[in-house]
Amino acid sequence: MTAARVGMLVLAGAMPLLAGQSQPTGQQSQQQPRPIFRTSTDVVPVHVFVRSERSAVSGLTAADFQLYDNGVRQEITAVAADKLAVDVTLVVDTSGSVVRSLGRFKSDVKDIVKQLRNDEQVRLITFDSDLREIFPMQDASKKVPVDEIRLGDMTSLLDAMLFAVARAPRPDRRHLVFVFTDGYDNASLVGYRAIADLATRSEATMYIVLAKVTGVPDNRPDEIAALSAAATRTGGTFFPPTDESRDIAAAFKRALEVFRHGYVLYFTPANVTRDGWHDITVQVTKPGVYDVHARQGYFGG
DSSP, X not given: OOHHHHHHHHHXXXXXXXXXXXXXXXXXXXXXXXOEEOOSSOOEEEEEEEEETTEXXXXXXXXXXXXXXXXXXXXXXXXXXXXXXXXXXXXXXXXXXXXXXXXXXHHHHHHHHHTSOTTOEEEEXXXXXXXXXXXXXXXXXXXXXXXXXXXXXXXXXXXXXXXXXXXXXXXXXXXXXXXXXXXOOSSOSSOHHHHHHHHHTSSOEEEEEEOOOTTSOSOOHHHHHHHHHHHHHTTXXXXXXXXXXXXXXXXXXXXXHHHHTSEEEXXXXXXXXXXXXXXXXXXXXXXXXXXXXXXXXXXXX
């Protein structure tokens, strides 16, 4: 897939995401109050991960959570994440600085797919100078066509991330976007400042693992902060580079375990304005000390 073709696809895929406002809204106009959002058909899913003393907390129910949409408490239903099928999009940096051995990488992709259940699906997007959808979303039980994987030089990381999340959600399935990269971008149309906002407009949960690579600039605080925000604002996790982060199969296994030990809270927004940015706050009411990590908000409209 050529860069021009991918650029058109990225922008086309981003149009539903860009349809709303580009920044969180401030105070609503007092002269023109907006209608109250009480529709019974618009359900918002919120991925939540709960830890206590570094261990995942299981067995929570809807009664153990409180969820606020723009400060207004909502009625929710909690669903254990591991009971829902997962659609996985692998977004992997195939520039020469990250993938040193093509044969090892192809083997890693096969190992990753084996970690999924037969009722789950996976697709692979690679990026270097170009973006390539090596194979579209398919059942994990199917043969993985890794022979189409190629290596390149430059890096279109941000375009690949946007292309990955610009996908229509599927009822009763969750979308995990796993990004493996050194975090360096020198070829994308999208900028670092936009990626967190755009990622939040999707229902995907993003896990970003940075590979530790010799020769890649270390002093990139703004870029690292943007990638971290893209992950955390979707309810996912950002993994900074470590000596162990170069093993893509092991990194995916770690991300999948975190993802599976979470919850999905569904709610229908009530008594809040429909349009604009909605801040989400999730609390656990069950006695104890908890670290609650959840999607930080969504765009209505």
